[in-house]
Amino acid sequence: MSVDVTVIGLGYVGLPLVQEAVRAGLVVRGFDINGGVVDALNAGHSHIDDISDDELAEILSGGFEASTDEAVIADADTVVICVPTPLGEDGGPDLQAVEGSVHAIARNLTPGTLVILESTTYPGTTDEVVRPILEAGGLTAGTDFHLAFSPERIDPGNAQFGAKNTPKVVGGYTPECGDMAAAFYGRFVDTVVRAKGTREAETAKLLENTYRHINIALVNEMARFCHDLGIDLWDVIDAAKTKPFGFQAFYPGPGVGGHCIPIDPNYLSYNVRAKLGYPFRFVELAQEINTTMPAYVVQRAQDLLNEDARAMRGATVLLLGVTYKPNIADQRESPAVPVARQLLDKGADVRFHDPHVSSWSAFGDVVPCVPDLDAAVREADLVVLLQNHRAYDVAALAAASHRFFDTRGVAAPGDRVHRL
Structure with missing residues (x-):
């Protein structure tokens, strides 16, 4: 059977992608190195909040199968990488899972395949890390196979926006690669937004979360001095957000968490320091305040x-x-x-x-x-x-x-x- 897409990494990013692709009638396979996750999914037990067991049953009835056998990659027209990229000890992204996935793809890469990286990382990863591994076997990106980056934008627990109705940013290694990726996502995502290239798409994701990170730090800093001054910051925010333009409400809290805000801006800061030799001061100050x-x-x-x-x-x-x-x-x-x-x-x-x-x-x-x-x-x-x-x-x-x-x-x- 011809497989439309194999999704590598079946967590908070990969599984919602699988769900929408199956709903659109695509033939979908999943690959994950965690045998426990694979066995549970095939048995109908979801391990993420956004996919219930009933929804997983619908996915399985649509023909989806999960596997720990990388051979499922060779059968696919498109392969999407949705694996974690935590912070490494040096403050940059830990790309072990990405590199492991890309090596698995390289061992099973066939001419005409579209490879898409969704894992959040620093600008240049698709071109500087993913492409050389894939090309080591003799095939050339943009000629023999297609390569693109499309940042995941999953917001766990968000009942209003999911994988289908959240606009999908796509940047190709070449314009033709971008065309292929846009056509793929267009089969099950409402809106596809074309970025100039992979670096622009990579940076767009980091800008989104850096914007949130910095604004959260702003209100966290204000929470401290407003308390000392006897000012009710929550009332201040309620008043400020009545302005219909030029202001977006952010709220203080005990710190930042999750897989994006505490991590993604550091990828950008790390990249600026490593490649340009100077700090991204906004990000580093925000990190100091929030932590x-x-x-x-x-x-x-x-x-x-x-x-x-x-x-x-x-x-x-x-x-x-x-x-x-x-x-x-x-x-x-x-x-x-x-x-x-x-x-x-x-x-x-x-x-x-x-x-x-x-x-x-x-x-x-x-x-x-x-x-x-x-x-x-x-x-x-x-x-x-x-x-x-x-x-x-x-x-x-x-x-x-x-x-x-x-x-x-x-x-x-x-x-x-x-x-x-």
């Missing part, structure tokens, strides 16, 4: 306990919501981890509750999940809302708390309710 927010939250927590003549050491602190964003189970780079770690270092008895997490992978039994939320709130010396899951009745939780520290600006402030 110190957990410590600021812990300091505020200590100050609130002091108001009750309670030392941090031995105090019971209940953390609500430990995922990096609301209404999902994803814990990647969650700022709740450094908050909890610093509370523990100061001697606090830390506990947590999260409707999406039963066991906190970062701490195991050291930070237990409370079995009874209402009882835990009443017993805690301080309750800290780190993530505003829709399952929480914040007003009721705040009313039942001895002290309630809201880092998300959703509780009405009062004598015993305090906002970031």
Whole structure:
């Protein structure tokens, strides 16, 4: 059977892509080196928030199969790489998963194949890393096979925008490569946006998340001095966002998390330093501000306990919501981890509750999940809302708390309710 596309990496990026391609009638295969993930998917069990088991059943009924055998690459007209690119020790992207995927493609590359990299990385990766590996076997990009970059824009938990209706940026190694990639995505994505080339498409993704990173840092910095000046920043933002032009609301919080904001801007900063020899100062300052927010939250927590003549050491602190964003189970780079770690270092008895997490992978039994939320709130010396899951009745939780520290600006402030 001819395969339209093989997707390499079946996680938060790859699986939604598979879903839309199958819905459009494409013959789709998946490749992942994690045998547990592959077996679970083929058995109908999804491991990501955005794809339910019922939706996965529809995908499987559409003919999708996952495999750990790289031979599924050779059968495909198009191969899309959707593997993680975490930060390496040098501050740049760790490309081991990308390079491993590309080597697997190179071993199975046939003339006419379209290869697309979706994994976020620094500008130049497609041309400088991916292309040489693929061409080592004798085929030439732009002549014998097609090569393109199309940044993933998946926003886990977003009910409004998914893989189909989020515009797809595409940059080809050559204009013809771009044409092929645009035609491929046009089969199941509503809008395809052509970038000049692969470097422009790579940089577009980094610009999107650098913009968010810097603006989040701005309001995080404002949260600190507004608190010291007795100014309600949340009210300030509500007033400012009534302007119908020239302003986009961003909100402070206990830090930044997930697979994009804490990581992607560093790719750009790393690339600027490595290739040009000078810093990307906006990014580095934003990183400094955002990474110190957990410590600021812990300091505020200590100050609130002091108001009750309670030392941090031995105090019971209940953390609500430990995922990096609301209404999902994803814990990647969650700022709740450094908050909890610093509370523990100061001697606090830390506990947590999260409707999406039963066991906190970062701490195991050291930070237990409370079995009874209402009882835990009443017993805690301080309750800290780190993530505003829709399952929480914040007003009721705040009313039942001895002290309630809201880092998300959703509780009405009062004598015993305090906002970031």
